[in-house]
Amino acid sequence: MRVLFPGRFQPFHLGHLSVVKWALERFDELVLIVGSAQESHTLYNPFTAGERVEMIYNALEEESLYKKVFLFPLMESISNKNWIHDVELVSPKFDAVITGNPLVITSIRDKYEVIVPKQFNREKYNSTLIRSMILKGDNWKDLVPYPVYEFIKRIHGEERMVDLSKTDKAPED
Ligand SMILES: Nc1ncnc2c1ncn2[C@@H]1O[C@H](COP(=O)(O)OP(=O)(O)OP(=O)(O)O)[C@@H](O)[C@H]1O
């Protein structure tokens, strides 16, 4: 069985990696969609789709999980109703969808089985917290797979976010 796991992954963290491992213990293959692909360079969506694909690829490769995962970006759709059709156009076929996002659940539940993932320390492992820690200069290294940390450092992602904070405001503020 092949299951879809969509997310913005801004950035991909240890909770996401735990969901991937949890899913691959239960299902044969995963389709990992990097959503909101047109978004980047804002405090809510600091990283480009290409950067997110690369950081996720690096994390999966380190865990030798990449062969069981299809990974690609997808832009937003014009309506929530259209979203699942747009996913089907570009994705290998899948049988069910893993998500804890109410918007995604509403968009797909008439057509696909919804699998709500086990929660992996959501208080600690959530991208909103990690983005705010990056901005404050806190130590966020242990909240993401090491290849993600190394990648964000290498592309000067922290400096980018601090620059963005001079002109942009995160919606969660
Ligand atoms: N720690 C976690 N344990 C289990 N599922 C998670 C965890 N963090 C995120 N998810 C799930 O991963 C999917 C993609 O989530 P997303 O990329 O929005 O991460 P997030 O940490 O919730 O980000 P943000 O804080 O930016 O909304 C969603 O279905 C979400 O419910």
Ligand SMILES: NC(=O)c1ccc[n+]([C@@H]2O[C@H](COP(=O)(O)O)[C@@H](O)[C@H]2O)c1
């Ligand atoms: N109208 C739409 O384009 C639509 C609908 C449902 C989900 N999505 C996308 O699916 C992804 C879900 O990820 P998150 O769980 O990280 O929010 C997001 O990129 C979201 O924008 C988009």
